[in-house]
Structures are given as C-alpha cells and as structure tokens.
Amino acid sequence: MKTYSAKDTDIVRKWYILDASELPLGRVATVASSLLLGKAKPLITAHVDCGDYVIIINSDKLVVTGNKLQDKKYYRHSGYPGALKEASLADKMSKDSKTVVYAAIRGMLPVNKLRPGRLARLKIYTDEKHTHDPQKPEVVILTETK
Numbered sequence: 001m002k003t004y005s006a007k008d009t010d011i012v013r014k015w016y017i018l019d020a021s022e023l024p025l026g027r028v029a030t031v032a033s034s035l036l037l038g039k040a041k042p043l044i045t046a047h048v049d050c051g052d053y054v055i056i057i058n059s060d061k062l063v064v065t066g067n068k069l070q071d072k073k074y075y076r077h078s079g080y081p082g083a084l085k086e087a088s089l090a091d092k093m094s095k096d097s098k099t100v101v102y103a104a105i106r107g108m109l110p111v112n113k114l115r116p117g118r119l120a121r122l123k124i125y126t127d128e129k130h131t132h133d134p135q136k137p138e139v140v141i142l143t144e145t146k
Contacts, residue, residue, distance in 0.1 A: 006045040013121075015053045015137035017130075021061035022142045025068075025104055031142060032056060033108035036118045049114045053121045055137055059097040060126045064089065074103070098124040 016035050020028050034040065038050035064072075072089040092100050101124050109115050123132065 004043065004045075006043040006048045006050055008048065010043060011048070011050050013052050015055065015132060015135040017055045017057060017137045017139045018142065019058050019139075020056050020101060021058040021063060023144060024063050024065050025101070027142065027144070028056065029101070029104040029108055031140065032105050032122065035140075036105070036109065036121060049117050051118055051121065053123070053132075053135070053137070055123045055125070055130055055132055056101055057125050057128050057130060059101050059124055060093075062093065062097055062100065069093070097126060 018028055018032055022028075032054045035054050036051040038044050038052060041050055044050050069090040070088055074087045074089070074092055076085050076087075077083055078085075089100065102119075102122070105122060106115075106119060109118055123130065
C-alpha cells in the first residue's frame with residue numbers, strides 16, 4: 001500500500017458555527033482549533049492545510065469557570081525597560097471579547113507556516129448575527145465531556 005498525501009485540489013472545506021455561550025472558553029477553543037486543523041477528516045496531511053471554516057458567535061457571552069475573570073492575566077511588552085503591561089480577562093472582555101477568543105484559539109494551533117491561513121478562516125462575532133448564511137454553515141452542538 002502507498003501512503004496517501006492530500007493535495008490542495010483534494011480539499012473540500014465546510015463551514016461550522018460554534019456558540020461561545022454554551023461551554024467554557026477552553027472547550028470552545030479546542031473544538032475550533034480541531035476544526036481549523038481538519039483533525040476529523042480522513043485525508044489530513046501534516047504539511048497541507050486541510051481544515052475548515054469556523055464561525056464563532058456570542059463572544060460577548062463567553063463562559064469561564066472559577067475566578068478566571070480576575071485571575072487570568074494577559075501580558076504585553078513594548079521592548080522598553082519597565083514597559084510590561086498587564087490586563088485581566090475581565091478588562092480584555094470589556095474592551096473586545098473577540099481578542100480573547102482569538103488568542104485562545106491561536107495558542108492551540110501549531111506554530112508553522114500554515115497558522116496564518118488557518119486563522120484567516122476563523123470568523124468571530126460578538127452576537128448571533130453573522131454574514132455567512134450563503135455558505136450554509138453547520139451548527140456544531142457543543143457537549144460537556146466528563
């Protein structure tokens with residue numbers, strides 16, 4: 001038997017909708033990153049981007065567990081001495097909730113040349129309205145696993 005290697009012409013991309021208000025941020029991010037990578041497809045190939053499009057709705061109603069709203073911190077540094085900036089999850093959510101979801105999913109994707117293309121297929125909306133009805137996206141039912 002020969003090993004099958006997917007080509008760009010073999011890839012069929014589907015559209016999926018995830019609701020961020022159903023499960024915690026980490027669960028939504030893992031499902032979204034798995035869909036962006038194309039993990040469930042039988043033709044997955046490591047060096048070819050085989051993933052699908054992902055639409056995330058209701059990012060303003062994002063669910064987190066425990067005290068993460070106050071305890072989870074995001075850091076950035078300008079490069080100058082003493083310029084480390086810190087923001088809590090609640091601060092980031094009040095400014096723009098889409099950046100929180102984007103950062104969580106970006107952190108779960110492998111760091112290689114394919115990551116920017118995968119992130120370009122990620123669409124995040126703060127409410128239930130989106131502009132992708134012509135693509136006929138499938139709604140993914142998120143379930144809690146125990």
